[in-house]
Amino acid sequence: MKTKSLPYSRQVIDEDDIEAVVRTLRSDWLTTGPKIEEFEKRFARDVDADYAIACSSGTAALHLLYIANNIGQGDSVIIPAMTFLATANAVRHSGAEVIFSDVDPDTGLMNASHFKDAINRSTNKKVKAICPVHLNGQCVDLSSFCNEIDKIIVFEDACHSLGAFRLSRSGQKFRVGSCSLSKATMFSTHAVKAITTGEGGIITTNDENLALRLKKLRSHGVVRDKDLGNNELINLDEKNNFKQPWYYEMRELGFNYRLSDIHCALGISQLKKLKYFIERRNSLRQRYESYLKCLGKYVQPLKLVRNCTPAWHLSVALIDFDALCVSRTEVINKLRLLGIGTQVHYIPVHQQPYYRDRYGILELPGASAYYSKCLSLPLWPAMETEDVDFVMESLAKILGLTFEDNTSFDAKAN
Structure with a gap:
């Protein structure tokens, strides 16, 4: 009689993962430290994106994306009905409305015809963005949307599809997360995802200005040091030190959506596998x-x-x-x-x-x-x-x- 328990999914943690976390616990940095940037750079490299921004959850990643792209009251976002609640909830938390699209009954994925139908149902609604969901590990055919989308921002919800490739019609392969046909892609690093940080999310983009704003919003809307730009309070002295190293400014309302160095240390180790x-x-x-x-x-x-x-x-x-x-x-x-x-x-x-x-x-x-x-x-x-x-x-x-x-x-x- 078989007694082994087989849950529908679970994390895989080995001694290397444990040692990586312990090293960080013994270091000087538990949060806002070097492991965050290291994780972001490694992740961006692995999906062929220019920038990656780590945050506290996949839901936080979605919320940040909508806020950073000025999606809010009076706007609408098209998402597939077959997804986790967070894809829709983040739209509502931004103040925008959700327009649900149908999906293919044999794959759970939305396609161009579903997008057209959603657009036709969006009368009197300003559609600002679309967020297709790559479900179960397969990819939405984004190229099929190209002729249909005009002045609509494309985000990808790729929580299920880290490591997948999209094939162009010419046969060229693009990693999910490379943002070849979208403004940004978001992932989850929840315990049962492809890699885990326990809880966590990450956004990839090739837009430098978007990446900078996402990082600012992730941490209360605060900017420090060189990010303050032309400001007399942060001019350098003769030894190239900031005259006012304590100074910071909150330039817009942000959040505490940071991911800690402990989480990122685990993520770095998991990426290797x-x-x-x-x-x-x-x-x-x-x-x-x-x-x-x-x-x-x-x-x-x-x-x-x-x-x-x-x-x-x-x-x-x-x-x-x-x-x-x-x-x-x-x-x-x-x-x-x-x-x-x-x-x-x-x-x-x-x-x-x-x-x-x-x-x-x-x-x-x-x-x-x-x-x-x-x-x-x-x-x-x-x-x-x-x-x-x-x-x-x-x-x-x-x-x-x-x-x-x-x-x-x-x-x-x-």
């Missing part, structure tokens, strides 16, 4: 896919999107529970009794009471269809091949299904 983490996640997810394709028409893996090399964050099965005459709740609870944790990503945000009360009942059939079928299966880099086998054998039994072709799964997964 990102390639391995992605390779392992992708391999395990491919094994899941081999199983899912053999369970008949009512159970399928996510449809693979064109123009993307994924970095799988979640392994999602699309299950027609109604056709199989079984409830998702029943399946989840029976798997839990076997030590197998699953999750649903996500309840469509437009169905949440706050947004339903604010915007009324919206008919977004793609999001509803995706939500009705999605089930996230256990996936993290330290899982073993045998864990996937156990999960899939258990799922098939609970669904009352047999594998149509149960031979050579090792060959299919390789």
Whole structure:
């Protein structure tokens, strides 16, 4: 009888990570120190961006992006309904309104037709930005939006897709986070993401002025030293020291959205293992896919999107529970009794009471269809091949299904 617990996801922390954190704890800097800039520079390098700005959470990253781009009352932002609450909540915290787009029922991703539909529903609303969400590890085809977007700022919510590549129509590869077709990209470094800092977020951009403003807003809107510019109080003396080194100015209302050196030390260590983490996640997810394709028409893996090399964050099965005459709740609870944790990503945000009360009942059939079928299966880099086998054998039994072709799964997964 298997007793191993398999949550839907978990962090992978090794001795190198622990030692990196301990070294910082023993240093002079626990926050506002050198590890923050080091983490930002390494992250920017790894995603081919000019700048990276670390902050306290993915939600904080989104909020900072909207505020730094002067999005507020009277503006609207288009986001997909299939995402975590934070994508929408940050819009509202900035004072702007949310316009929800539908998504593809087989991928959970928005596309150009969904964007057009959202625009058509935005009558009398000033659409200032769009924030597509790269879901589960796959990428939205941003190039398909290019001819549709005019004077609308593009942000990318890439919390699920660190390490993925977008492919241009000419075949050129761009890292998610390189901001080749957007003004900025934001990531989360929550415990179950591709890398973790415990809690945390990070924004990448190639816009120097935006990067400077994000850093200022991240820390109360305060500027110091050389960032004060032409100010007599900070002129240098004959020894090249600031005459008034204590002086600072708050030039706009900011926040305390800083990430500490402790968090960043862990992030630096985790970044060194990102390639391995992605390779392992992708391999395990491919094994899941081999199983899912053999369970008949009512159970399928996510449809693979064109123009993307994924970095799988979640392994999602699309299950027609109604056709199989079984409830998702029943399946989840029976798997839990076997030590197998699953999750649903996500309840469509437009169905949440706050947004339903604010915007009324919206008919977004793609999001509803995706939500009705999605089930996230256990996936993290330290899982073993045998864990996937156990999960899939258990799922098939609970669904009352047999594998149509149960031979050579090792060959299919390789």
